Amino acid sequence: MSEFIPVFAPLLDGNEKKYLEECIETGWLGSNGPFVKKLEQEFSVFCGQKFGSCVTNGSSALDVSLRAMKAVYKWEDNSEIIVPSFNIISSAQSCIYNKLKPVFVDAEDNTWNIDTNKIEEAVTNKTKAIIIVHIYGLPSNVKPVLEIAKKYNLKIIEDAAQAHGQTYYGNKCGSFGDIATFSFFTNKHIACGEGGIVLTSEENLYNKINYYKNLCFTKDKFVHNDLGWNLRMSNLQAAVAYAQFEKLDRTICIKQHIGNLYQKLLKNIPAHLSISQTEYAKNHYWIFGIVLNDDVKFNAKTAINKLAGENTETRPFFFPLHKQPVLKKLGILDNIKRPVSEKLYERGFYIPTGLNLTDEKIEYISKKIKRLF
Amino acid sequence: MSEFIPVFAPLLDGNEKKYLEECIETGWLGSNGPFVKKLEQEFSVFCGQKFGSCVTNGSSALDVSLRAMKAVYKWEDNSEIIVPSFNIISSAQSCIYNKLKPVFVDAEDNTWNIDTNKIEEAVTNKTKAIIIVHIYGLPSNVKPVLEIAKKYNLKIIEDAAQAHGQTYYGNKCGSFGDIATFSFFTNKHIACGEGGIVLTSEENLYNKINYYKNLCFTKDKFVHNDLGWNLRMSNLQAAVAYAQFEKLDRTICIKQHIGNLYQKLLKNIPAHLSISQTEYAKNHYWIFGIVLNDDVKFNAKTAINKLAGENTETRPFFFPLHKQPVLKKLGILDNIKRPVSEKLYERGFYIPTGLNLTDEKIEYISKKIKRLF
Numbered sequence: 166m167s168e169f170i171p172v173f174a175p176l177l178d179g180n181e182k183k184y185l186e187e188c189i190e191t192g193w194l195g196s197n198g199p200f201v202k203k204l205e206q207e208f209s210v211f212c213g214q215k216f217g218s219c220v221t222n223g224s225s226a227l228d229v230s231l232r233a234m235k236a237v238y239k240w241e242d243n244s245e246i247i248v249p250s251f252n253i254i255s256s257a258q259s260c261i262y263n264k265l266k267p268v269f270v271d272a273e274d275n276t277w278n279i280d281t282n283k284i285e286e287a288v289t290n291k292t293k294a295i296i297i298v299h300i301y302g303l304p305s306n307v308k309p310v311l312e313i314a315k316k317y318n319l320k321i322i323e324d325a326a327q328a329h330g331q332t333y334y335g336n337k338c339g340s341f342g343d344i345a346t347f348s349f350f351t352n353k354h355i356a357c358g359e360g361g362i363v364l365t366s367e368e369n370l371y372n373k374i375n376y377y378k379n380l381c382f383t384k385d386k387f388v389h390n391d392l393g394w395n396l397r398m399s400n401l402q403a404a405v406a407y408a409q410f411e412k413l414d415r416t417i418c419i420k421q422h423i424g425n426l427y428q429k430l431l432k433n434i435p436a437h438l439s440i441s442q443t444e445y446a447k448n449h450y451w452i453f454g455i456v457l458n459d460d461v462k463f464n465a466k467t468a469i470n471k472l473a474g475e476n477t478e479t480r481p482f483f484f485p486l487h488k489q490p491v492l493k494k495l496g497i498l499d500n501i502k503r504p505v506s507e508k509l510y511e512r513g514f515y516i517p518t519g520l521n522l523t524d525e526k527i528e529y530i531s532k533k534i535k536r537l538f
Numbered sequence: 539m540s541e542f543i544p545v546f547a548p549l550l551d552g553n554e555k556k557y558l559e560e561c562i563e564t565g566w567l568g569s570n571g572p573f574v575k576k577l578e579q580e581f582s583v584f585c586g587q588k589f590g591s592c593v594t595n596g597s598s599a600l601d602v603s604l605r606a607m608k609a610v611y612k613w614e615d616n617s618e619i620i621v622p623s624f625n626i627i628s629s630a631q632s633c634i635y636n637k638l639k640p641v642f643v644d645a646e647d648n649t650w651n652i653d654t655n656k657i658e659e660a661v662t663n664k665t666k667a668i669i670i671v672h673i674y675g676l677p678s679n680v681k682p683v684l685e686i687a688k689k690y691n692l693k694i695i696e697d698a699a700q701a702h703g704q705t706y707y708g709n710k711c712g713s714f715g716d717i718a719t720f721s722f723f724t725n726k727h728i729a730c731g732e733g734g735i736v737l738t739s740e741e742n743l744y745n746k747i748n749y750y751k752n753l754c755f756t757k758d759k760f761v762h763n764d765l766g767w768n769l770r771m772s773n774l775q776a777a778v779a780y781a782q783f784e785k786l787d788r789t790i791c792i793k794q795h796i797g798n799l800y801q802k803l804l805k806n807i808p809a810h811l812s813i814s815q816t817e818y819a820k821n822h823y824w825i826f827g828i829v830l831n832d833d834v835k836f837n838a839k840t841a842i843n844k845l846a847g848e849n850t851e852t853r854p855f856f857f858p859l860h861k862q863p864v865l866k867k868l869g870i871l872d873n874i875k876r877p878v879s880e881k882l883y884e885r886g887f888y889i890p891t892g893l894n895l896t897d898e899k900i901e902y903i904s905k906k907i908k909r910l911f
Contacts, residue, residue: 175565
């Protein structure tokens with residue numbers, strides 16, 4: 166197979182084109198457009214939250230969420246936020262930008278989600294919230310997090326950027342957080358290139374989010390009582406995201422088919438694969454991950470390079486947040502080890518799950534992976 | 539006329555639809571897409587700069603520009619940046635977010651642009667740069683600014699968000715700054731709902747801008763040496779912006795027609811109108827502004843409210859930055875008066891210049907305005 170196989174590819178065979186045409190024909194380009202409103206209304210209902218507010222992307226969704234919470238709940242500077250150490254930089258960064266301190270909790274060895282047994286020991290009298298991230302399409306174990314949050318009066322930010330339409334014991338991901346955030350980046354289940362949404366059922370939070378994301382404009386146009394950001398999402402982006410939302414079920418089906426076929430083809434390799442299900446959910450395989458066993462003589466980087474030579478794009482797993490050079494530089498790290506996150510980075514990588522992937526390609530990729538060993 | 543007349547409306551009769559179809563057919567949604575690249579390459583050449591980097595909007599363009607300059611030129615915290623006091627909040631905000639101090643200079647009475655005679659007295663040994671903004675489609679008087687910048691070794695950020703395709707003595711706006719920024723907001727000459735671009739001819743600045751706007755990702759994916767933002771613009775937005783860029787000349791023609799007709803119809807009202815030309819440029823009328831004479835018994839707010847009752851949308855002029863409550867709260871204001879900016883806000887407003895405006899509507903609006911007096 167000489168054709169390059171990208172790690173992700175969107176499927177744009179629904180109403181994407183039609184809705185974009187509507188934007189042009191009606192002249193609605195901006196963030197007040199009808200697709201933005203429809204997406205906000207319907208996606209929030211779909212996830213069991215009252216309000217939705219579209220923003221520029223998943224990272225800015227976290228920035229504005231923490232800022233709104235800090236303002237509404239009157240958190241002091243340096244309040245602590247519990248964050249999974251196995252995760253992209255955005256959640257830690259949002260804490261820092263909001264003068265909050267991220268406190269990192271290690272991952273579970275099997276699901277790669279936050280280890281809920283280790284959250285309580287990270288709680289101090291400064292802790293105000295827990296950010297849970299449904300890693301790679303499999304939900305975090307939400308129930309114990311809710312219990313800890315209740316016990317210590319903590320808020321929950323649910324980063325569901327990797328889990329659109331996913332459920333936990335039958336309830337939608339995005340329904341559990343005081344705030345839930347999603348990304349609509351090109352590789353997401355709902356993709357529009359760049360985009361995101363914040364969901365909440367708290368009107369106070371919703372109003373603050375809308376205020377901060379729109380440069381803190383007030384009724385008295387151009388008079389500002391606070392500094393905000395422009396985090397508005399255009400109607401063009403919402404048009405595509407809405408078309409993608411309409412066929413989310415099918416997207417999940419395709420992803421599950423891809424994941425199940427990889428499970429079958431790769432079951433005997435000396436590695437831990439993305440698990441197919443837990444007690445509370447079936448995997449949606451936003452990505453399909455492979456963590457090399459300890460006794461395998463090469464690491465993830467070697468595997469990635471070898472597969473690149475076979476025209477197969479892969480990606481490394483997240484670099485653990487508690488090891489990030491930038492956080493060291495900012496002096497906000499401790500010396501606690503998070504061995505699972507560290508191992509996942511050393512030994513883990515993920516393989517193509519683009520929505521246009523044929524069975525033939527999956528078989529080709531699997532064959533190349535098996536040859537690594 | 540019972541139909542509501544909005545203050546702005548885009549004209550989407552070019553290749554907008556075709557290029558959006560191309561995005562869907564090729565699957566290119568994200569910020570690496572071909573329209574982003576084409577726009578960056580061709581718009582920078584058009585403006586006489588070497589590099590272009592698309593971002594989420596005009597405000598974030600300023601944020602990332604000042605951050606890049608601060609890093610490349612090693613400016614200390616609290617360095618001073620000269621900013622026009624008659625202006626939207628974004629430029630002041632970008633200074634503050636980058637721990638720089640905005641120092642406000644009043645506007646000229648006739649052009650509403652920064653008063654270049656007052657810049658030099660605002661320069662201190664902490665001054666590092668001047669932000670010039672081409673207000674409402676008429677260029678700032680760039681030459682004296684360049685001279686002051688040279689004399690005191692200051693950098694120039696040219697905010698050309700209101701002046702796409704405009705020229706100053708025949709040279710393109712956007713060509714003068716060490717960095718130039720543009721917005722592609724719905725009401726701009728090049729409109730895609732939300733979007734923006736940063737231009738520069740300095741490779742160091744360009745690299746830093748690309749680094750900060752993409753979460754400070756490095757070659758070692760997911761390892762971060764700095765905290766950035768996600769300010770990436772999607773290929774969808776770029777597709778529309780590129781189609782708009784192709785017909786910028788016509789857009790400017792339409793705007794000038796609208797402006798010239800208003801000039802003719804409103805020439806006798808007791809107000810100062812957007813001037814049609816200066817020694818160095820013809821007005822592009824991004825907006826058409828009206829500043830009520832001192833002896834008119836009502837102010838801009840009254841005019842705005844009365845015209846709203848006639849189904850005619852208008853907007854107030856900028857609220858002067860040196861009076862912003864948020865800046866007072868942050869303790870960064872002085873007690874210097876900027877009487878021109880203050881008067882412009884009290885007495886000024888702008889009237890519809892949507893690209894779909896018919897002569898009939900312009901006549902209707904002008905009649906309603908004349909009746910105010």
